[in-house]
Amino acid sequence: MIKFFLIVNKQGQTRLSRYYDRVEVQKRTLLESEVIKLCLSRAKDQCSFIDYKDFKLVYRQYAALFIVVGIDESEIMFNLDKVHIILDEMVLNGCAVETNKSRILAPLLVLDKVGDS
Numbered sequence: 001m002i003k004f005f006l007i008v009n010k011q012g013q014t015r016l017s018r019y020y021d022r023v024e025v026q027k028r029t030l031l032e033s034e035v036i037k038l039c040l041s042r043a044k045d046q047c048s049f050i051d052y053k054d055f056k057l058v059y060r061q062y063a064a065l066f067i068v069v070g071i072d073e074s075e076i077m078f079n080l081d082k083v084h085i086i087l088d089e090m091v092l093n094g095c096a097v098e099t100n101k102s103r104i105l106a107p108l109l110v111l112d113k114v115g116d117s
Contacts, residue, residue: 003055003070004031010064012036039066060087063094082108 004023007016014032023031038050039059050057052070059068067087089104090096098104 001072001074003072005070006032006035006066006068008032008036008039008066008068010040010066012040015065035068035070036066039068060084062087062091065091065094082111085111 002020005018008014048059055070055072059066085107090098
């Protein structure tokens, strides 16, 4: 299960946060600061999966933004390559460039057609 979703800049400021479990505001602030420190301190060649307390952090850097997802142990992400394609269609150099669902999914449909033939 996804616990939270964060978008954070390189300066450590949270730009967007969405929690799917009830978390008090004080705990959110502490959680976000710890998560941000962990992600910002990692080298680019290190794995994008971090064990943190009772869940895992999965993050990806796009230009000056870090997208961080907190998941529990039971969450397994399949088709990670498709997730990257979707994010690449939506975000370019840290800016949201596309929000139209059909345009975002168009490259995946092409890949599925090529794979079927």
